[in-house]
Amino acid sequence: MSCTFASTTYQIRFPACYFRPEVEYDVNLYDTAGLNEPTMNNSTYLDAVAKAHELIVSLKEKGCGIHGLLFCIRGGRISETVQRNYSLFYESLCQKEVPLALIITGLENEQGDMDNFWTQNEAHIEKSGIAPAAHACITTIKGYNNVYEKRYLESREKVHRMMDELLACEIACPVDADGLFARVCHALRHHLAPGKVPWSVEKNRAKMMQVLTKRCKLRKEDAVQLLRRIEEKD
Numbered sequence: 001m002s003c004t005f006a007s008t009t010y011q012i013r014f015p016a017c018y019f020r021p022e023v024e025y026d027v028n029l030y031d032t033a034g035l036n037e038p039t040m041n042n043s044t045y046l047d048a049v050a051k052a053h054e055l056i057v058s059l060k061e062k063g064c065g066i067h068g069l070l071f072c073i074r075g076g077r078i079s080e081t082v083q084r085n086y087s088l089f090y091e092s093l094c095q096k097e098v099p100l101a102l103i104i105t106g107l108e109n110e111q112g113d114m115d116n117f118w119t120q121n122e123a124h125i126e127k128s129g130i131a132p133a134a135h136a137c138i139t140t141i142k143g144y145n146n147v148y149e150k151r152y153l154e155s156r157e158k159v160h161r162m163m164d165e166l167l168a169c170e171i172a173c174p175v176d177a178d179g180l181f182a183r184v185c186h187a188l189r190h191h192l193a194p195g196k197v198p199w200s201v202e203k204n205r206a207k208m209m210q211v212l213t214k215r216c217k218l219r220k221e222d223a224v225q226l227l228r229r230i231e232e233k234d
Helices: 042-062 082-091 116-127 149-168 179-191 202-215 218-234
Strands: 007-014 024-030 068-072 100-105 134-137
Touching: 007 042, 024 116, 042 179, 042 202, 068 082, 082 179, 082 202, 100 116, 116 134, 116 218, 134 149, 149 179, 149 202, 179 218
Parallel strands: 068 100, 100 134
Antiparallel strands: 007 024
16 A cells, blocks of 8 residues: 555654764654555546645745655665655755655664665665665664674764765755645656546546545645646656
């Protein structure tokens, strides 16, 4: 089942670092689910639309924009689903305006250094269209009896250091809620639900209006205007 844009927010305090030697700093981290499947039907599309709206409203309320994207994948070949998630989040949500860091997990059993995975797979990853500004090869588990604890602690340090570097540039993508929402809806529809009936068909348009007014809690006139913007992109 697809679960795009379902998200949980965490506020994380980072200690002072080379880039910010004077003070600790707080980061709002949005842990956002991507697709489990490369395509979606109309029902899962509507669910994703509602969750995308929740995420975008939350980002706008914070008022500081999007500073970076941490794109997490498991070690292995780059699937079509991974490529579509990359396009959805980096190209549509962030418009390629913020640095993207690739975090590759599940490498606790990698022979030698965990970074060997990057050495062996960098060409494949770049050929898949993913071009990160930074990367980290890590494990997220300590394992039974802490067998992977050393690699786990090493992984924490890697991610911390990468976050410092990622945020040092202080680039932020502003959140224009309506424009961003229309763009994401368009991307969801055309990249992840190919061949579906366009929203101009009355039945589907009514369903979309219901999602915008009931689940997204938009006023009817605002929902009509927003739906028009989505249709214009079609």
